[in-house]
Amino acid sequence: MIRAAVPTDRSPGARPLHAALAALLLAVAAAMLPYASGIALAAPARGGAANLAMIGEPQTLDPMASTADLVSIIMQHVYEPLYTFDGNWNVAPMLAESLPAISKDGLVYTIPLRKGVKFHDGKEMTSDDVVASLKRWMEMAPRGKAVAKEIKSLEARGPGTVVITLNRPYAPLLAHFALPSGFAVIMAKDSIATPLTQFVGTGPYMFKERKPDQYVQLVRFDGYSARSEPPNGYAGKREALLDELRFVPVPNANTRVEGSLSGQYHFADLLPVESFSRVDGKPNVKAMLTAPFGFPYLVLNTKQGPLANIALRQAVQIALNDADMMAAGFGDPKFFSVEGNHYAKGTPFYSMAGTENYGRGDAKKAAAMVAAAKYDGTPIKILTSQAYEFHYRIALVMAENLKAAGFKVDMQVVDWATLIQRRNEPPLWDIYITHSAVLPEPTLTPPQLGDGAPGWWSSPAKKAALDAFDAETDSAKRGPLWGKVQEVVYTEVPYIRVGSFNSVTARSAKLDGYVVMPYPFFWNTGLSK
C-alpha cells in the first residue's frame, strides 16, 4: 500500500553541466540507498500551497465530535493521537514514546509520552493534556464511550507517563486510539471546550482559517517535533513541506474531476469510478486506486418487523446475489470485489467461516425458507438514499432479489439526513444500506458489532464470540477467533456485507511524496515547480 516518494520533475533545458552533476549526485545517492532510510533521496521540495478538493464541507472541526471521515482527514494534520497505524496497519507510537508496557494479566497499560512535544500555543505536552483529552474522548466520541466501559482508571503518573487500567483484557484498545474516525487526539488541556473554539494540537500544521463552503486553511507549524523513525503509513517522521494546505469543499464530483485535470486541485478525493479512464494516463494527473477502500453493507432490523425473525433474515441472505449488487453499484470489476470473507486473503483476519451462505442468489431456496418461516406478507421496508449513487443501485437489485424469493418490498428512497434519522426508529425500516471504510481492526466497524447501533443486534452467541475475540491479546490467536465472530454474523444475519469496493482519487503529477492511504494526508508531500 505504501507508495515510494516520486522524484521531482525538473524543467527541461537545464544546462549540460548541471545535468551531469545531477546525474553524478543521483548515482552516488542511489549507491547509498541501501544504507539510507530511503526518504533522503527523493525528498520533495519545500514551500507552496496545495489545493485539496474534498467531497464537501466538514461537519465540524472537532475531531472527537463527529465520526465523519472528512473531519478526520482535515484535522489529523492539526492533532495527533498517542498511537497510529503504519503502512501495514500495525499500531505504532505517535505522541507516545513507544508501545505501552502491558502487565502480565493484560490489565495495566503504562504509556510513556514523548518529551519536548510542543502544542501550537508553544506549551509542552504533558500527561495532564493526555488524560484530559482521553477523558473528553471517552465522554464524547461513540467509540470513546464504548472503550470507556472497558477502562477502570486513567491517570497521569508524573508529567511523562499515563497509566490505563482495564476491567478485563481488551486487545483493540490501541487500535481505538489510532483510528482517525471520531479521533482520540491529544488537545492542549486549556483549549478543551465544547463546542471547541480553538484548535490547539501538536500536528505539523496549525489551523488558520475556515470559510464555510470555501476552504479550511492550515499553515505549517514551525515548532513541530517530529519522530525520528522513517515515515511508514501514518507513523514515523512527519514533515510539513507545504507552507499551506487548503481543504476546498467541492461537492460536485464532476467538478472535482475537471479541477484535477485543469491543475487547479493538487488532490481530489473520491472521484466517480466512471472518471477513472478520463483521468488515468494524463501527463499532469495521476489517478490512484485504493483497494479495498470500503464495503457497502445492509443492516437488518433484528428488533422489530418481519426481520426480527432470524429465519427470515437468513432467507434474505440466501436470496441476495451479491455479485449482481456490486456490479450494479460499481460497474467495472476493476473497482470492486465480491468475496464472502470479511478480510482479504493474506491479512491476519482472513477466514472463510460462514461464507457458504454468501452470494447465493438462490431464489428457490430462499422462497422455501420464507414459506417455512411463515412470512405473513408484511412488506420489507428498504431505506435507501441517492446521496451515494451505489447505495441506491444496490437497493434496486436487492429489491428484485427479495421479490423473487417471495418477499413484498416497500422501497423508501429518502435523502441522507432523513435516512440517518429514521434508522434510529425501529418501526420505520427493515433494511437500510450504508457503507464503511475497510479498517484494520475488525471490531472498529461496522458499529453493529458494538451495542445499541441501529439494527439493535444482541444475542448470546454475539456476546460470546466478541468477548473471546476482544480479550485475546495474542495476535496469532485473534485470527481464528475473528472467524468465529464472522460465522455468527453469517448465522444470525444482523448485517450483510455485500462486497468490497475501491476508491478513485487523483493527484497532480506535481504533488510529490504522496502515499495512498484511506484517510489521505499531506505531510511529507511537496509541490515540484
Next chain:
Amino acid sequence: MTRYLASRFVGMLIVMAIVATIVFFITRLAPGDPAAIMLGDQATAADIAKLRASYGLDKPLPVQFVYWLGELVQGNLGQSIFLQRPVTQALIERAEPTLFLTLFSIIIATAIGVPCGIIAAVWRGTATDQVFSGFAMLGASIPSFWFGLILMQIFAVGLGWFPVAGYGDPGVPLGERLHHLVLPSIVLGVVNSALILRFTRASMLDVLGDDHIRTARAKGLSEAQVILHHALRNALIPVITVLGLTFALLIGGAIVTETVFGLPGVGNLVVSAVLRRDYPVIQGALLVIAGLYVLINLAIDLLYLAVDPRVKY
C-alpha cells in the same frame, strides 16, 4: 402615489408574514435532524438528543416558532447551527459572489436577448428569425449543469483560460475572484437570454403592428428610428418584467450553477443548509430572498412609471 406605496408596503408585510410561517413549518416538518448530521454516522441517540437540546430543538414547535418570530421582529435572523455564526453574517458573506454573478448574467442575458429579439421580430418569418428563435429554444432547454461542465472542459481544462471552480484562494484580490465568475455568468446569461429573447420578439411584434408605427413610417422616419425610438420603447414593459423576475430568481441563488462551479453564493448556502438541516439558515435565507423578490417586484412596477408615462399609480 403615497397611498399606492403604503398599500404595497402593507401587502409586503402580509406576504412576508405568510412566508415566514410557511418556511418555518415546512422546514421543521421535513424529516432529518441537524444534530444527527453534525455528530456523524455512528453517534448514539443520547448524544443526538443532547445536542438537539443545546440548540433548543427539543422544545415544542409552536414555542420555537414564537421565539423565532420574537427575534425576527427585532431584526435578528438567528444563529446558524452548523456555521456557528449569525445567519445575517453568513448571508452577507455569501452576497458578494451571488450579486456579481447576478449582475454579469443579467448583462449577458440582456446583451444577447434584447438585440436578437428585435432582429427576430423585424425580420419575422425569415431564416434570421428561424436561427434566433431556434437559439432561444436551445438556450431554454439546455440544462445549466451540462452547459457548465461543457464550458468547464473547453475553457478551463482545455484552454486553461479560467479556473474550473471556486471563488479564489484565500486573500486574492477582487479581480481574481471575479475571474472565477466568468464561466458561470456565461452559463446563466445564455440560459436566461432565451426567455428575454422570446419576450422581446413577441412584444416587438405586437408593437410593430400598431398604428403609431405606421404613422411614424408615414412621417418618413428612418427604419432605425422607428424601431429603436418608437417601437422598442413601447415594447419594453414586458421585457422589463421578465428582466426583473430573472434578476429576482438569480439573486435568490442560481443553485445548480453555483454548485457545479463551487461558488460560495446564496444558492449554495441554501442547498447546504437544507442538506444539513440548518434550520435558522434555511429560514433566514428564504425570508431574505422572499423579501428581495417582493422589493424587486415593487421596483419593477415603479420602473414602469419611468418607461411609460401613461402608467399612473
